[in-house]
Amino acid sequence: MDCCPSSRRQALAWAGLVAVLPFADVATGAGAASAAARPKRLLVTDLDVVTVTDTSVVITWFTGSTTEVDRYGAPTPVPTDTELLLGEPGNPGSLRTVFHDTSPTAFHYAEVHGLEPGRTYAFQGRSAGQVAQQSALQFPGSGGSMDAPGVFTTLLPPPGRYLFTVALCNDLHMGEQTAGVIVGDWPPSFRQDPGLPPYPEVMLEALLADLRQPDRGADVLLVAGDLTAEARPKDVTRVRQLLDGWGRLGRDYFVARGNHDRPHVGQDYAGCTPVPGADDHHDCWGDTFRYRRQTLSTHEVGGLRIIGLDTTTLDAAGGTLDDGQLADLRRELREDRDRPTLLFGHHPVTFESAVTTAAGPGFDLDQVKARELEALYRRAPGVFFHHCGHTHRNKRTFAQDSKAVEFLEVAAAKEYPGGYALLRCHTGGYQVNFYKTRTELAKRWSQRTRAEYFGTWTHYTLGTIADRNHTVVRDLSGLRPVR
Template identity: 55%
Template sequence: MSCCGPTRRTLLGAMAVATLSSALGAGASRAQRNSLIATDLELVTVTDRSVIMTWTTVAPDASGQPVPVASSGAVRVAPVGSAPVTMYESAEPTPFHYAEITGLEPGRRYIFEAESEGVRAVSALNPVTLAPDAPEVCGEFTTLVPPPGRLLRTFALGNDVHYGETVSGLIVGDFPPGFRSLPDLPPYPEVMLAALLDDLRAPDRGAQRLILAGDLTAEATPSQSRSVRAQLDSWGALGRDYLVARGNHDRPHTGADYASCAPATADHRDCFTEFFVPREELVQHEIGGLRLLGLDTSELDGTGGRIDRPQFDHLTGILTADPDRPTLIFGHHPVTRTSGATALAGPGFILNASDSTELQTLYTRAPGVFLHHAGHTHRNLRTRPDTPCDVEFLEVASVKEYPGGYTLLRIHEGGYMVSFYKTRTPAARQWSALTRNEYFGLIPAYTLGHLTDRNHVVHRDFSGLT
């Protein structure tokens, strides 16, 4: 297999998916199966011993509109220089394919090809998956080499559930056209959160803690806050199994819907506090010597981020008293200048410049801080700090819409491995296929992230953890 640019079949697949959204919602027409298209190929996850790829199969109906078509799926894999062999076959036909191949060797180059009923799966028109070196183009990937030493802990990093939201993909008002829950299914935030929680306890994921960096709710009403807390509590206990930081959607609000909640100011009522964590208060947790700290970066009104002085002083005191302790920090708003320069909404969408500078300067005096997890932008992005601190700043794509998933952070004695996973229940895969058409089909170019943003290894000394 050789690297190449987009083929005619790739272009056809992209054009088909441009109108796939309406077909996913309706699904009433009969497809012409002799015109099957396997598109949207994405090699999402690469670990040391496994790889996961997804794709969708569609075909035009009698009117020429593409509709989802259930088909078989297969993936052939082999080390470079060998003939590919089938390592995955779907258990039953589906339009929304999710293939996980295990048993691979660390640090080895592999070739692969995915297909449905003899039709090769190809990428849609996404600059990330159509780059000359993209696995979807080259048909190659290299497994990661895990950090040395024993696996100590596995954490799941997630954000942006937006519980109670009814239309996904809106930016301002009703623009651009949004997407509503599929017929005969629960509201999509419930579907996607259930899929996340279902994944985490599975033996092949094995997360011991879930860390949620904000925007659990759409507008932090009493009903939304109570309901998302109930769904999370059906999985585990707050403060033990899962930790929560507040996002801008979880901030105090004004209006009659919030009248029963505790006052935050003379005009604002805070319903989120009753069910989760107090406003502007640092979340603290420790496990096996590892320190987890959650920041409330929400503003009282607005989408940007800030850290109030008492919370900042509290964080400074903790890190100053024990600066070398391995520490993971999570908060809703991204921090670095690179994040602000590349965010669709601009620098005003992230943590404000003065707080960002102070926070990163603090990290230079606390060498134990190794990772800062954020959400808010709904994308996978890894950025470097603006100060000489040895901290990874990691944005994780949203739970609630395409690509619809979470990141596993696997901590070894000699470092950590980051792996992004899409959620995999049938309903979650269908919703992700629909919402990849958000922003007029441009959302994959923004939110999926480069393969190395989603999957990478960092060497650190965690030998003192248990």
């Protein structure tokens, strides 16, 4: 996960982890599969309530064999049907089928629209008539979440008129061939099946295809770092090619550098621009995306000011902000203090994030610089959101002395849970929702990488429902639609 050799402390930290109702959009088919049609020895598990909006829900699960395993010791996939039932909490007899897709798959993705805002629903996922079981840890009440098994509560919509949608993603790792390694060959890691496309391409292509679908409708995309595994020229070129197929850099999508995208040393990088003062380092990522190290970028979408930060160092996994970039940011924010502003950069900022990051506080933004950044935000009332990646988890935090700015870590695109967040802006606030990608190959890879870090990965990365799905009331009336 790190760009650089892991410290013993980071490795030990990771090791510590081892330790009634009319509903719309009912799909084809009806009712549960008959007992006669049920495959024998079927495991129906790994149920996740992934996305909860004001009017919809996405619930996923997996069906596998209880007697056959793959080369990693995981149950082999068993394709069967996908059925979702909803009803009233505490009343099992009220459960009714609202989604039933008879197309066989082992990687089940049930999405239902037309729900009532602010309402609590009981739910049940089924395949071949068997009830799907949750396997990830639950966090009742954490961060305002109500992650209780068997129920979810839809959000209230943001006030005012809908304006536009900003997609947030990070940690694409183009060029990576092995997932889940910390140092050397430890812990056990995962690779793509022979004959299939590289998994970073599978996951990014699925993400970009999703964002153009009418039910997602992203207007712009922010990529908060680690676009590549190690910034090799061919990988930087490939990720730029895929992103350019979706839109134009600086207009439709915006990027910030991550620690994996840093300038590198070695013959593979010798043809790229040397870094001033560190001529043995060559900046292939900067050559392709036209951003110099430790410089910010500014953009505008529908009146929203978007500022990208470069929080990377030359040789470390942790992040920083140099004095020059902080001075530039100070000037930018001072010139228009009240303008609605969103910032994004690779490394998480807050103290809460630092002390809950599995690899330790040194993995995040340098905490002295982090406090300076938070102080700048306090003096600019228009700043309301900071998007970051790096930890590969969904985690929502705030500065210790203020709730005015939301700091959101979004889970990695390249592995479980494998997705992106949508920030839907209204004149009276915004709603955040996390979505898994949904092509068959993407779902297959996401399922495989649930088992990273001895099976602890899901408990760390998915986050609570409130981390990845929430509504915030805020005056954004100065913004305008972009379509």
